[in-house]
Amino acid sequence: MHSSERIGKLYIVATPIGNLEDITFRALKVLKEVDLIACEDTRRTIKLLNYYKIPVKKLVPYHEHNERKVSKKLIKELLSGKDIALVSDAGTPCISDPGYRIVSLAREKKIDVIPIPGASAVIAALSASGFPTDRFLFVGFLPKKELQLKKTIKEISKLPYTVVAYESPHRLEKTLKILKEMIPEKKIGIYREITKLNEEFLEGNPGKLLNELTLEDKLKGEFVLLFYPSKEEKENENEKSLDEILLQLKEEGNSLKTTVKEACQRTGLPKNEVYKRALELFSRD
CATH class of the missing domain: 1.10.10 (Arc Repressor Mutant, subunit A)
Structure with missing residues (x-):
């Protein structure tokens, strides 16, 4: 794809969130043909490339800690004619993952930004949850600080449409205890390990979910929380x-x-x- 007489293109490539076979033919084609791959974790990306026998080209680490600095360097590469694919560890870049800064800069420089759609934990969880999907709100990761978390819970618990959030395994137990205290009767869905070997959807009020997850030692992996609309x-x-x-x-x-x-x-x-x-x-x- 490289040419010194043209401006490169930035491809936003969705990658699997668990099962490595959840990737499009188009995504694989782009990963084979670009000059550089900007990735959140080189180890994760190398595993994906090796699985599909794609030669490991020059991988550029691009994560939340170096995003500001690396974005400027990548823009220079794009302006010099190189095509770049941006991938995150899993799912679609920019959706609770790094990517916003380089996409924003690329748009400012009139560089083509091309989405290569694919896996997304938000959409996967919604589609199989049985919760209303005509309208929904994605709030990303729930706040770490308790005061802010409680404020967020209070806000989203009253909304008349499904709310989707991410939560990390080491904070989930504490979050469920707060949910049990604040909205004990709220219908909640928890999707854990989507597309992976131990994939499971749990549904019920916060107390029921807390008991099930702690008693069966299931507070591990990746979690998507869904809050049923307030009736x-x-x-x-x-x-x-x-x-x-x-x-x-x-x-x-x-x-x-x-x-x-x-x-x-x-x-x-x-x-x-x-x-x-x-x-x-x-x-x-």
Whole structure:
């Protein structure tokens, strides 16, 4: 891919999060053809390259401790015509992994940044959890400091959509104890070791999950936490949305019958529920 008469391209390459076979043909092609591979841990990347018999080229360590310094050097390489692949230890770079700085700089320099999509622990966990996926919020790793963690838990526990977070194995027990204290009845899912040999999905309230993980010595590996939407907040959101639709239809001069019919079509809510709410709003005049 190298040419001295062109600006190089930066490829953001997703790599397996566990099972080494979870990688695309396109990703392998890019890794074979680029001039440099910027990687979070050279040992992890060498293992992947060896598995697919890809010659180990010049690997450049690129991690949270050297990101600022190395980004500038890599930009110079790109401007000189070299193509670079950015990989993290597992999954998609920039998603709770290093990468933001070099991508930002590359965009500033008008360098092409090309995503090579693939494995992502967030999407994998969501897709197989059975939790609502029409809307979700990914918050990355939960805060380390207890005060900030409690503040975050309070915020996300009330949200009307699924919240996804990462947690490290050495902090999970403490986090579950705090969850048990703050939101003891909250439905939570824990996906551990996704795509690996001991892959497992656990579901229940914080107390149940804490007992299961500690008693069976499962506080090891990689964890994705999923918080089920708050039913109360979900209902409040639906009610607010319904009210807005009903008031809009009313202000447009529609009759009660037409308003109810149109609101049912837009929201998918039962006719008797919509009619009852519409009556309350129409009777205010």
